[in-house]
């Protein structure tokens with residue numbers, strides 16, 4: 001067996017030496033070895049790639065429920081949110097709300113935030129928020145009635161807030177923008193769903 005292999009490699013080297021006469025005989029042999037090694041690796045990396053893709057797909061499946069524990073709400077230059085209801089799955093321990101401002105106006109004139117509080121607390125949250133002023137994002141510091149809130153953003157900006165869904169356990173909840181004058185148009189319900 002060894003003799004047979006030796007014979008073959010000798011033949012290969014001999015062949016290489018003959019066909020590549022001007023070049024040093026060793027170089028084509030080394031190149032051949034390299035390309036052999038590369039082609040030998042090809043099937044191996046292919047078989048590795050398949051399970052990796054499956055694993056990625058499995059990870060995406062696993063991430064799907066987590067993806068449902070988040071929502072993106074858009075706001076615009078016309079003083080509107082793009083939804084009147086934020087649905088929060090009871091299966092979610094934490095929930096994230098991303099507020100996007102798809103408009104172009106600055107936050108001084110068309111700023112938006114998204115504040116979540118109990119429905120009956122919202123009036124007080126509004127009043128104290130407006131009193132707190134723009135530097136406080138129209139949110140009273142340390143307001144315990146607020147379940148969660150984003151910062152005040154202008155056109156092209158976004159902000160995300162994540163909160164514990166256990167905070168939605170008692171009563172009914174609303175979300176609103178507390179920028180002065182926006183609450184009437186920019187508000188909706190936060191609903192716990194199965």
Ligand SMILES: [Cu+2]
Nearest residue numbers: 112177179182
């Ligand atoms: Cu607003």
